[in-house]
Amino acid sequence: MKYLITLLFLTISLFANKMEYIKLYEQNKIKDALIEANKYAKDSNRSEPLYFIGKIYYYGDGVKKDEKKGILFFKKAAEKHNKDAIFQLNAIKLTDSKSSKKIQELSFKKLLMLARQGYAPAEVIVGMSYFYGKGVKKDYKQSFFWLRRAAIQGNDDANYLVGWMYATGTGVKEDKDLAIEHLKLPAQHGDVKALEFISRLMIERDKQRFHGNKFSAETVMWTKMALRNGVDLWKEWNDLELQLYEDEELEKKLK
Numbered sequence: 484m485k486y487l488i489t490l491l492f493l494t495i496s497l498f499a500n501k502m503e504y505i506k507l508y509e510q511n512k513i514k515d516a517l518i519e520a521n522k523y524a525k526d527s528n529r530s531e532p533l534y535f536i537g538k539i540y541y542y543g544d545g546v547k548k549d550e551k552k553g554i555l556f557f558k559k560a561a562e563k564h565n566k567d568a569i570f571q572l573n574a575i576k577l578t579d580s581k582s583s584k585k586i587q588e589l590s591f592k593k594l595l596m597l598a599r600q601g602y603a604p605a606e607v608i609v610g611m612s613y614f615y616g617k618g619v620k621k622d623y624k625q626s627f628f629w630l631r632r633a634a635i636q637g638n639d640d641a642n643y644l645v646g647w648m649y650a651t652g653t654g655v656k657e658d659k660d661l662a663i664e665h666l667k668l669p670a671q672h673g674d675v676k677a678l679e680f681i682s683r684l685m686i687e688r689d690k691q692r693f694h695g696n697k698f699s700a701e702t703v704m705w706t707k708m709a710l711r712n713g714v715d716l717w718k719e720w721n722d723l724e725l726q727l728y729e730d731e732e733l734e735k736k737l738k
Contacts, residue, residue, distance in 0.1 A: 503519050503523075504516045504517075504519035504520040504523060504532060504535065505535075507519055508535075511545065513539065513544065513545030513546055514545075514546070516535075516539075517536060517539060517546070520532040520533075520535050520536050521536065524536070528563075529563070530559075530560040530561075530563035530564070530565035530568065531560075531565070533556050533557075533559045533560035533563070533565070533568070534556070534557065534560040534565050534567050534568045534571075536556045537553045537554070537555070537556030537557040537559075537560060537568065537571070538553065538571075539553075540552040540553035540556065541553025541554065541557070541571070554572065554575070557571050557572050558572065566597060566600075566602055569593065569597065570594065570597055570602065570604055570605055570608075573590040573591075573593045573594050574590075574594065574604075574608055576589075576590040577590040577591055577594065577608070577612065577617060577618050578617070587617060587618035588618050588619070590618060591609070591612055591617070591618030591619050594608055594609055594612070595609055598629060598632075601632075601636070603632075603633045603636045603637075603638045603641070604633075604638075606629045606630070606632045606633035606636075606638070606641065607629075607630065607633045607638055607640050607641050607644075609629045610625075610626045610627070610628075610629035610630035610633065610641065610644065611626070611630075611644075612626075613625040613626035613629065614626040614630075614644075614654075623648075623653055623654030624654050624655075625654075626648075626654050627645065627648050627653070627654035627655045630644050630645050630648070631645050634665055637668065639668060639669040639672055639674060639677075640669070642665045642666065642667075642668045642669050642677075643665075643666065643669045643674060643676065643677050643680075645665045646661075646662045646663070646664075646665035646666035646677070646680065646681075647662070647680070648662075649661045649662035649665060650662035650680070650684060659684055659687075659688055660688075662684060663681055663684050663685060663688075666680055666681040666684070667681065670705065670708070673712060675709075675712050675713065675714060678705065678708060678709040678712055678714055679709055679714045679716070681705050681709075682702070682705045682706045682708075682709045682714065682716055683716075685699070685701065685702040685705055685706075686698065686702055686706065688702075689702050
């Protein structure tokens with residue numbers, strides 16, 4: 484019993500330390516967060532704090548950017564089978580213009596393994612690799628397959644790209660309605676490109692449906708949201724503005 488109590492106390496203490504370095508990071512106390520993360524990594528032998536430290540240094544988040552140091556910590560975390568670290572290391576190699584074709588192909592294969600496990604960031608980069616022919620032969624159908632898998636998991640980047648592919652008929656049969664559905668998620672999260680794209684698609688769709696005589700409330704809503712986020716749609720807005728103010732209920736919803 485005494486052993487179990489001691490084990491429980493150690494588990495709680497380690498969890499508290501973990502929460503502490505995250506809490507310090509959220510308070511923008513980056514140096515203190517790094518100290519706590521290092522301490523937690525040594526005490527717990529876990530990979531998460533190592534990956535956390537790697538990200539801080541690699542991206543220069545609150546400290547002087549040091550990609551070499553960041554990669555070193557990514558490698559330490561990857562040795563403990565941390566998926567995020569394995570992804571980062573291979574994504575770096577795949578996208579590095581200095582990487583040889585052989586290294587890019589090997590990195591792609593490792594990312595494909597992660598993608599097959601349902602790891603959404605890997606699904607996105609595998610889809611992009613097939614799209615551009617990076618580390619693998621170009622294949623738009625395979626690109627769509629992997630990007631759609633990530634989109635189903637709610638990945639914003641994947642939903643934008645799948646929306647674009649549906650809109651342009653790249654790797655899949657053209658379907659503007661499905662394009663709009665996929666663009667909604669990143670647009671809701673404030674992605675400016677998605678807001679512009681969905682607004683233009685919906686305006687064009689309404690022009691075809693209603694012969695330019697009216698626009699749906701949904702089209703007006705997305706266009707106004709795009710304008711609020713700095714998208715230059717003022718020319719299109721002139722066609723929508725009259726309907727906006729004629730619909731009092733819609734106006735209340737948009738305020």
